[in-house]
Amino acid sequence: MLKQKIILIGNGMAGVRTLEEIIKKDPNKFEITVFGEEPHPNYNRILLSSVLQGDASIDSIVLNSYEWYEENQIELFTGDTVVKVDTKSQTVISQNGISRHYDQLIFATGSNPFMLPLPGADKEGVIAFRNIKDCETMIDTAKNYKKAAVIGGGLLGLEAARGLLNLDMEVEVIHIADYLMERQLDDQAGRMLKEELEEQGMKFRLNAHTERLTGKKRVDGVLFKDGSKLDADLVVMAVGIKPNVALAKEAGLETNRAIVVNDYMQTSVQNVYAVGECAEHSGIVYGLVAPLYEQGKALAEHICANDTLIEPGYQGSIVYTQLKVSGVDVFSAGRFQDGEKTKSIRVHDEFEGIFKKVVVEDNKVIGAVLFGDTSDSPRLLTMMRNGQDISKMSKVAILPSENESDEKESVVVAMADSETICGCNGVSKGDIVKAINEQGLTTVDQVKACTNASRSCGGCKPLVAELLSVTTGEEASSQKEPICGCSDLSHEEVAAEIRDKGLNYVREVMNVLGWTTENGCSKCRPAVNYYLGLNNPIEYEDDSTSKFVNERLHANIQNDGTFSVVPRMYGGVTNSEQLRKIADVADKYQVPLLKVTGGQRIDLLGIAKEDLPKVWTDLGMRSGYAYGKSIRTVKTCVGENFCRFGTQDSIGLGIQIEKKYEGLSTPHKVKMAVSACPRNCAESGIKDIGIVGVEGAWEIYVGGNGGVDLRSAELFAKVHTDQEVLDTISSFLQFYREDARYLERTSHWVERVGLDHIKKALENEEKRAQLIERVELALTKQQDPWSDVLESKDKQESLYEKKEVEVTN
Numbered sequence: 001m002l003k004q005k006i007i008l009i010g011n012g013m014a015g016v017r018t019l020e021e022i023i024k025k026d027p028n029k030f031e032i033t034v035f036g037e038e039p040h041p042n043y044n045r046i047l048l049s050s051v052l053q054g055d056a057s058i059d060s061i062v063l064n065s066y067e068w069y070e071e072n073q074i075e076l077f078t079g080d081t082v083v084k085v086d087t088k089s090q091t092v093i094s095q096n097g098i099s100r101h102y103d104q105l106i107f108a109t110g111s112n113p114f115m116l117p118l119p120g121a122d123k124e125g126v127i128a129f130r131n132i133k134d135c136e137t138m139i140d141t142a143k144n145y146k147k148a149a150v151i152g153g154g155l156l157g158l159e160a161a162r163g164l165l166n167l168d169m170e171v172e173v174i175h176i177a178d179y180l181m182e183r184q185l186d187d188q189a190g191r192m193l194k195e196e197l198e199e200q201g202m203k204f205r206l207n208a209h210t211e212r213l214t215g216k217k218r219v220d221g222v223l224f225k226d227g228s229k230l231d232a233d234l235v236v237m238a239v240g241i242k243p244n245v246a247l248a249k250e251a252g253l254e255t256n257r258a259i260v261v262n263d264y265m266q267t268s269v270q271n272v273y274a275v276g277e278c279a280e281h282s283g284i285v286y287g288l289v290a291p292l293y294e295q296g297k298a299l300a301e302h303i304c305a306n307d308t309l310i311e312p313g314y315q316g317s318i319v320y321t322q323l324k325v326s327g328v329d330v331f332s333a334g335r336f337q338d339g340e341k342t343k344s345i346r347v348h349d350e351f352e353g354i355f356k357k358v359v360v361e362d363n364k365v366i367g368a369v370l371f372g373d374t375s376d377s378p379r380l381l382t383m384m385r386n387g388q389d390i391s392k393m394s395k396v397a398i399l400p401s402e403n404e405s406d407e408k409e410s411v412v413v414a415m416a417d418s419e420t421i422c423g424c425n426g427v428s429k430g431d432i433v434k435a436i437n438e439q440g441l442t443t444v445d446q447v448k449a450c451t452n453a454s455r456s457c458g459g460c461k462p463l464v465a466e467l468l469s470v471t472t473g474e475e476a477s478s479q480k481e482p483i484c485g486c487s488d489l490s491h492e493e494v495a496a497e498i499r500d501k502g503l504n505y506v507r508e509v510m511n512v513l514g515w516t517t518e519n520g521c522s523k524c525r526p527a528v529n530y531y532l533g534l535n536n537p538i539e540y541e542d543d544s545t546s547k548f549v550n551e552r553l554h555a556n557i558q559n560d561g562t563f564s565v566v567p568r569m570y571g572g573v574t575n576s577e578q579l580r581k582i583a584d585v586a587d588k589y590q591v592p593l594l595k596v597t598g599g600q601r602i603d604l605l606g607i608a609k610e611d612l613p614k615v616w617t618d619l620g621m622r623s624g625y626a627y628g629k630s631i632r633t634v635k636t637c638v639g640e641n642f643c644r645f646g647t648q649d650s651i652g653l654g655i656q657i658e659k660k661y662e663g664l665s666t667p668h669k670v671k672m673a674v675s676a677c678p679r680n681c682a683e684s685g686i687k688d689i690g691i692v693g694v695e696g697a698w699e700i701y702v703g704g705n706g707g708v709d710l711r712s713a714e715l716f717a718k719v720h721t722d723q724e725v726l727d728t729i730s731s732f733l734q735f736y737r738e739d740a741r742y743l744e745r746t747s748h749w750v751e752r753v754g755l756d757h758i759k760k761a762l763e764n765e766e767k768r769a770q771l772i773e774r775v776e777l778a779l780t781k782q783q784d785p786w787s788d789v790l791e792s793k794d795k796q797e798s799l800y801e802k803k804e805v806e807v808t809n
């Protein structure tokens with residue numbers, strides 16, 4: 001049967017969750033295309049606050065990896081904005097000129113941050129906090145500047161301010177109202193929150209009216225209406241959001257504040273839906289994920305039922321919020337302000353810094369504010385959701401005092417099965433217990449994979465962990481982290497089982513070790529493939545279907561669907577012949593950008609997938625493995641041959657190292673550098689392995705990282721000859737290959753196991769010799785992957801010519 005074609009505009013949290021719901025219901029019914037303006041797969045926008053606060057990395061907040069789109073045969077265009085929708089011909093057109101026809105179209109274009117139209121708002125250093133780019137700008141700014149001003153004392157502003165404090169900036173929050181978070185809290189809780197945050201080092205200016213931002217090209221301060229001034233090198237605006245509806249309006253859809261939808265998320269135009277922050281249901285536009293996910297579920301139900309109106313559709317949501325700032329527990333839900341017809345129950349413990357307020361109307365709880373202790377929140381939310389009649393309940397039962405509620409009984413034990421544990425994803429205690437019991441789940445990650453609980457803001461993670469311990473009878477904290485949701489075995493256990501049982505194929509591992517899924521997932525398959533290669537380096541045939549897309553295609557995919565090609569240049573050294581070839585290829589294939597990389601090589605960007613084998617043939621150079629979990633580059637300084645400070649041949653040693661370990665697979669990428677003196681021009685101090693020449697010797701540093709998790713390498717050994725350098729690298733690399741978990745950089749591994757553990761393991765001469773022997777064996781198998789493809793017509797056809805590999809990013 002011909003599949004219906006769905007197009008999703010907006011690759012964000014609400015839109016992609018809707019697709020997940022559709023795929024869960026009917027995996028084969030639709031052919032799906034997604035356009036996303038941002039150059040990333042769908043990520044957890046909520047956790048940008050955690051990235052800024054240093055509690056998560058950008059890699060770790062990806063919700064749906066490129067492999068997920070590929071596995072579900074979703075055609076994805078990232079970094080490509082839809083610029084036109086023709087609802088008559090049912091076609092969309094993107095900025096990059098891609099045109100697609102749809103049967104059903106979903107708008108999930110989210111919001112734009114509201115930028116105050118102040119004079120000076122266009123200066124450098126004035127930003128919003130909405131996406132990865134904003135987050136990176138703040139992290140970079142904090143490296144060079146000291147003073148930050150955040151305009152807006154709401155949820156976003158306070159989370160941004162906490163992040164900037166963590167980045168060692170001085171932060172002042174400029175707020176227009178007379179207490180913080182006035183849209184979520186009453187004045188008492190707002191004032192308590194300010195006191196708590198002041199103790200953390202945050203400064204505040206309340207009732208403040210900003211007049212303009214000062215500075216020349218870059219902002220240098222904020223001027224207020226009362227004439228006062230604040231110095232600021234960075235101004236973050238967090239004063240609310242504006243639904244992104246321009247495209248919908250232009251396409252003729254009915255819009256108000258956002259795109260108007262009915263209970264089935266249908267817009268005013270046939271076959272066109274809207275979901276998320278860009279949708280307006282019964283006059284309400286939501287800005288939190290829980291309601292957006294409920295909308296996504298209703299939309300999926302409707303679209304999978306062939307347009308049949310399945311009652312009751314989406315009925316609106318009760319919203320609640322929690323501030324994600326460590327050390328501060330704040331909860332707010334529903335209508336929390338006193339009104340003419342409302343009465344409230346209040347508890348205020350000034351000794352413990354606890355404030356609780358529950359607002360009641362017509363014998364029903366309609367809103368609540370909790371500060372300092374938010375453990376009542378799941379129960380209150382359930383009461384609100386169920387519209388529970390409380391006329392017969394005592395006030396104590398609604399807000400139990402500490403003595404009554406704290407009978408040393410776990411909070412989750414006291415909860416009813418119907419109570420919500422994960423508000424973001426609408427998952428109840430009963431849902432989680434059922435999943436744990438029926439599927440034998442043993443870790444929080446498995447619960448997350450099975451039920452979605454804790455997959456968004458993560459605020460419910462402690463409750464999920466507690467429920468897990470209570471249900472399984474085991475301490476959650478002592479439970480190991482499994483490789484992924486498909487198995488409860490850890491990385492170490494999988495690697496050991498492969499070794500002990502002599503397993504040889506990915507499918508065999510999954511069958512023998514009792515995987516819960518038939519084909520594994522994008523997390524476990526590459527890891528299993530790596531451990532199999534490690535165990536049997538000579539005979540194991542790499543399973544290319546278990547590799548990440550870049551590794552499978554031997555080139556890095558770019559945000560417009562083209563690829564980047566980085567040929568090997570040992571030690572960063574090139575010659576006129578190579579440069580001529582690169583220039584010829586650049587002309588022949590009209591390469592839009594040639595760029596010198598940080599690893600001292602030349603990157604040819606913007607190559608079409610089908611041209612890759614031809615480009616490699618014309619270059620006649622080896623692959624630089626810029627895409628691989630393997631040895632990447634050995635950066636070198638000029639050294640003794642030309643530099644007046646050099647006492648060693650850094651280039652010679654660097655080339656020797658790069659040639660020796662070229663192509664060796666490792667748990668994650670490995671970057672190296674050789675500098676011929678402590679001036680360290682090759683930046684050896686931030687490499688996985690960095691070598692520095694000192695008088696008559698080489699110092700070897702390990703575990704450095706120059707990326708997001710910046711880390712200085714630690715001194716590992718001091719040796720005198722080039723051979724000793726190679727032996728040290730060999731034993732260190734092989735131990736890393738065998739001891740680290742797949743996708744663990746040396747910096748994380750060194751931090752986790754400790755340098756002493758590694759030194760101790762390599763102290764023993766016999767063990768060192770064995771490690772060196774094993775790495776030498778693995779190195780005998782290395783073959784240049786580009787030549788490998790060029791020698792195989794089959795590979796060229798299946799990987800580069802076949803049209804069904806459609807994922808373009």
Ligand SMILES: Cc1cc2nc3c(=O)[nH]c(=O)nc-3n(C[C@H](O)[C@H](O)[C@H](O)COP(=O)(O)OP(=O)(O)OC[C@H]3O[C@@H](n4cnc5c(N)ncnc54)[C@H](O)[C@@H]3O)c2cc1C
Binds near residue numbers: 047110131156247
């Ligand atoms: C720092 C931060 C912290 C947050 N914390 C929380 C929290 O703790 N709890 C909570 O519930 N919510 C939180 N939120 C809000 C939550 O992230 C949003 O409600 C949610 O992401 C909205 O999802 P969406 O899919 O509607 O919009 P978005 O996530 O904004 O996705 C829309 C996507 O569509 C793209 N797009 C727009 N127009 C086009 C076009 N024409 N063509 C192609 N693509 C287009 C955009 O670039 C964007 O990537 C937070 C938000 C931020 C910024």
Ligand SMILES: NC(=O)c1ccc[n+]([C@@H]2O[C@H](COP(=O)([O-])OP(=O)(O)OC[C@H]3O[C@@H](n4cnc5c(N)ncnc54)[C@H](O)[C@@H]3O)[C@@H](O)[C@H]2O)c1
Binds near residue numbers: 209241
């Ligand atoms: N923990 C969470 O749930 C969380 C965290 C971050 C963001 N978000 C969501 O992201 C969106 C954006 O958050 P937000 O905090 O920007 O929106 P918001 O509307 O909740 O808060 C904006 C705040 O800015 C203040 N403000 C408005 N104009 C001002 C001005 N001229 N000067 C100073 N202050 C001014 C307002 O008084 C208000 O308190 C919201 O939908 C929010 O729910 C949620």
Ligand code: SF4
Binds near residue numbers: 638646676
């Ligand atoms: S590291 Fe030392 S030897 Fe190498 S280029 Fe710099 S100054 Fe010269």
Ligand code: FES
Binds near residue numbers: 424454455458459460
């Ligand atoms: S409450 Fe946010 S992820 Fe569960």
